[in-house]
Amino acid sequence: MSDTNLSPQTIEILKQTPPFDMLTDELWNTLLPTLRLRTYDPGIYILKQRKTKHKYLYIVIKGSVRLIDNTTHSLGTECEPGHIFGAVGLIEGGPLPYGALATDTTECLLLPAQTFHELCEKDKLFAQAFETNLETNHDLPSTEGWVGGVQGSPFTFIHQVQGSAPWGSMLDAGTGQSSLGWITQLETSHWTAITKDEPRADTLKAVYADKIREQDRIIIGDWRDSELCKDEVYDTVLADYLLGAIERFAPHFQDQLFERLRPHVGKRLYFIGIEPILEPAPTIGGQIIQEIHRLRDLCATMSYEHPYREYPLQWVLRNLPRAGFQIEGFQTFPKLFGLRYFHDMLDGCVQALPKFRDAELAASVAKAIARYRKEALSTSYLHFGVQISKDYVVVAKPV
Numbered sequence: 001m002s003d004t005n006l007s008p009q010t011i012e013i014l015k016q017t018p019p020f021d022m023l024t025d026e027l028w029n030t031l032l033p034t035l036r037l038r039t040y041d042p043g044i045y046i047l048k049q050r051k052t053k054h055k056y057l058y059i060v061i062k063g064s065v066r067l068i069d070n071t072t073h074s075l076g077t078e079c080e081p082g083h084i085f086g087a088v089g090l091i092e093g094g095p096l097p098y099g100a101l102a103t104d105t106t107e108c109l110l111l112p113a114q115t116f117h118e119l120c121e122k123d124k125l126f127a128q129a130f131e132t133n134l135e136t137n138h139d140l141p142s143t144e145g146w147v148g149g150v151q152g153s154p155f156t157f158i159h160q161v162q163g164s165a166p167w168g169s170m171l172d173a174g175t176g177q178s179s180l181g182w183i184t185q186l187e188t189s190h191w192t193a194i195t196k197d198e199p200r201a202d203t204l205k206a207v208y209a210d211k212i213r214e215q216d217r218i219i220i221g222d223w224r225d226s227e228l229c230k231d232e233v234y235d236t237v238l239a240d241y242l243l244g245a246i247e248r249f250a251p252h253f254q255d256q257l258f259e260r261l262r263p264h265v266g267k268r269l270y271f272i273g274i275e276p277i278l279e280p281a282p283t284i285g286g287q288i289i290q291e292i293h294r295l296r297d298l299c300a301t302m303s304y305e306h307p308y309r310e311y312p313l314q315w316v317l318r319n320l321p322r323a324g325f326q327i328e329g330f331q332t333f334p335k336l337f338g339l340r341y342f343h344d345m346l347d348g349c350v351q352a353l354p355k356f357r358d359a360e361l362a363a364s365v366a367k368a369i370a371r372y373r374k375e376a377l378s379t380s381y382l383h384f385g386v387q388i389s390k391d392y393v394v395v396a397k398p399v
Contacts (some may be wrong), residue, residue, distance in 0.1 A: 004037050006109075010061055014109060016278055017059060017082050018332045018390070019129035021314045027119055036110040037061070040102040047086065047100035054089035054096070056110040063106030067098045081282070087130045090116055125317070128329065154272050154393045155182050157331050158238075161270075161395055168235025171264055174242030175204065175218065183238070184208055190215035192229065196222050196249040223260050224250050233266045240272045243316070247309035248300070254311065258323035262398060269325060271394040274335060276310045278388070285386035288376070289337045292345045295368065299348070302365075303355030313392045325396040335389040342376055 011032065014020050023031065036056075040046055046058065046065060058065075065079040079085050079100075089096045090113050120127035155178075167188045172179050175193035183191055190213070195201050201220050205212070212218070221228040223246075239261065246254050253260075261269065281287045297307035313330065320327055346369050356362035 002039050004039065006032075006035060006037050010037060010107075010109070012278065013061060013081070013282075014059060016275065016312075017084070018313060018330075018392075019126050020059075021275075021312060022125060022317050023119070023123060027123060030118065031111070031115060034112050034115040038108055038110055040106045040108065042102055042104055042106075044102045045099055046102055046106075046108065047089075047096060047098075049097070049099040050095040051089070052093075052095055054086070054093065055113055056086060057084065057090060057113070057116045058086045058100070059084050059109040059111070061107040061109055063102065063104040065106055065108070066101045066103050068101055091130060125327070125330075154240075154331075154333060154391050157333070157393055158270050158395075161329075162236075162268075166235070168267070169233075171229070171232075171234040171237045173223075173237055173239045173261060173264075174245055176200065176240065177204065177207065179238055179240040180204055180208060180218075184211040188236075192216070192232070192234070193218045194221050194223075194228070196220065222250055223257065224253055229264055232264060234264055235266045235268075237261060237265045237269045238272075239269065241274065243271075243273050244308045244310040248306045251306050254309075255319070258320055258325065262324045265325075265398045267397065268328075269394075269396045269398075271316060271320070271396065273313065273316060273392055273394075274310050275312050275332075275390045275392065281388045283386065283388065285337075286388035289342070289386055289388060292342060292372065295349055295365070295372070296345050299352035299365065302358070302361065303352040305352075305355075313390075313394070316392075316394050320394065320396050324399060326399045328395040328397060330392060330394045333391040333393075334387050335391050337386045337388065339376065343373070346373060 014035075015028075020031075040063075049068070060079050060081050060083045062081060065083075065085065067079065067085060085100055120130070167186050170183060170186070170188045170191040172183055172191060172193040175195045180193050183193070193204070193216075195204070195218070198220050201218050204218055219228075243254060243257065246257060277286070277290060277293070279290070281290050300307040313332065317327060317330070349365065349369050353362045353366055356365070
């Protein structure tokens with residue numbers, strides 16, 4: 001066990017880890033001087049079960065930690081980079097209900113208890129990410145951000161948050177096959193789905209022809225148009241990956257999106273997004289995905305289209321209240337990128353090539369696409385999925 005100095009990369013990883021990613025600059029100035037980076041050898045207990053003195057919150061930076069209940073000899077959560085443990089002792093006190101064993105050479109950031117409680121006192125959303133999570137005996141706010149430990153997809157989480165409350169009328173503010181496929185299974189009075197992509201609208205009408213009722217609509221529209229859905233209010237509004245698509249379909253409109261949606265939200269907004277990927281990715285698989293994203297953006301630019309641009313959870317949490325929303329909570333989910341995603345991205349690049357005005361550049365990019373496909377088949381990194389980002393869901397209501 002040894003302590004080392006914090007590197008800029010380590011600090012950046014923490015800044016991208018929920019719920020630390022929502023802290024203000026002032027709170028970061030409080031936090032950073034108190035942090036320690038400690039390395040543990042495999043087989044070392046970082047925390048011992050039944051421990052009653054709780055000194056630190058632990059954030060895994062490298063390696064892995066297994067939470068173990070030695071009284072029942074059962075294995076609990078495996079904590080990988082980005083996971084957090086130790087909160088249950090700091091919040092509830094008393095004997096620790098598990099031990100924490102380093103199963104690999106592991107680096108953890110240690111946040112002193114005094115600093116942790118100071119952050120919780122000054123930032124209630126930060127505190128909520130830990131406190132509500134403990135109701136289900138979880139200790140991982142990096143993946144269990146709100147309303148106790150829902151596993152699975154963002155849509156599963158939304159379903160559980162909604163509970164028995166009726167969906168009523170529903171607006172799918174940026175529709176696609178995933179969101180509309182989900183909405184058509186719900187008991188709604190009626191729904192409206194918006195897309196600016198005309199071919200996508202045609203595809204959705206064909207795919208869900210037997211599920212579109214007389215009162216349901218798929219509309220080709222642009223949220224910059226003040227007449228779109230004018231005077232229409234919906235009980236439930238879903239914005240699924242809408243923010244990242246704004247740059248492509250309505251460039252530079254991001255800062256006005258929430259204010260534009262606000263008049264249409266009657267009871268609740270469910271906002272789904274994805275964290276931008278850190279540069280550079282810490283793993284080989286992640287670096288492969290980043291290369292494909294760069295190639296995708298190049299193809300979009302050279303075919304005279306705008307690339308997608310994702311925004312972090314912290315940006316959403318700052319801007320929703322400014323547009324007249326009260327944030328009820330949020331949750332993050334590990335995002336896996338696998339072979340299917342990889343080939344879908346490359347297929348999109350192929351479709352963009354005929355729009356290039358430079359034929360030599362198009363030919364060069366075509367060769368690069370073929371090379372990437374070949375390399376993907378010869379590596380195991382993408383076969384099991386690469387986790388280098390997180391989806392997030394923010395739940396908000398109009399005020």
